[in-house]
Amino acid sequence: MIYSCASHIGRVRKNNEDYCRGEILYTDNGKMIGIFAMADGMGGHKKGEVASKLAVENILCFLKENLLQTQSIKIDYIDDILKQAYNSVNSIIYKKSMSDLDYEGMGTTLTCAIIYKDNLYVANVGDSRCYLLNKCGFSKITIDHSVVEELIRAKIITEEEAKTDPRRNHITRAMGTDEIVIVDIFKYKLEQNDKILLATDGLTGFVDDKEIKNVISKDEDLENLSEKLIDIANDVSGKDNISVILIKHN
Secondary structure (H helix, E strand, O other): OEEEEEEEOOOOOOOOOEEEEEEEEEOOOOOEEEEEEEEEEEOOOOHHHHHHHHHHHHHHHHHHHHHEEOOEEOHHHHHHHHHHHHHHHHHHHHHHHHHOHHHOOOEEOEEEEEEEOOEEEEEEEOOOEEEEEEOOEEEEOOOOOEHHHHHHHOOOOOHHHHOOOOOOOOEOOOEOOOOOOOOEEEEEEOOOOOEEEEEOHHHHOOOOHHHHHHHHOOOOOHHHHHHHHHHHHHHHOOOOOEEEEEEEOO
């Protein structure tokens, strides 16, 4: 398993409210566990920066502490662990926003991926996405928690119309904005050389899925591919922060 994390402020914003990280853990028998998290903060005036970093750092910490038990992964309880992790992180952000006026109203998206053996587990709140590229094609795993996603699903607008809809940045679910959070969890089987992409809407909101697929399909260094995605997003728009985590399963 190899991966690359990259984040860019874009060409308009004064600060980067995205935050992303990945780590690889090992069981006693040498099996790798990849844990990856991506967040896109909101609230302005650096509140988004605080929320996204709190989300990513704390969910990675929770997973590292709770996934392994005597260095064996608790795979049978992974759904429960992910739900507990999201609730714990949500509570941390919510309490911070309620106890400090400087951070009132902050929140963040949070998308997390865990890879163990040939299994991919993805959890998300908000509209930061996870994609899977395999021999069957390129598919979006997560479902955006956004106004335009609901309109698309209700067939009120098309995906093409959603790209320019003035409500496209309005999310319907976020970390830290309420005491309780509902998290979606998805599971997939992986094969050798499958690629997993986590991305904020600075990429997915401006670059077509077809173009994203064309880039990550190339047999190149993952860091180069990540930078290419960021460059394309900046060339097309650059109006938002852009973050990507690209993972290759082997």
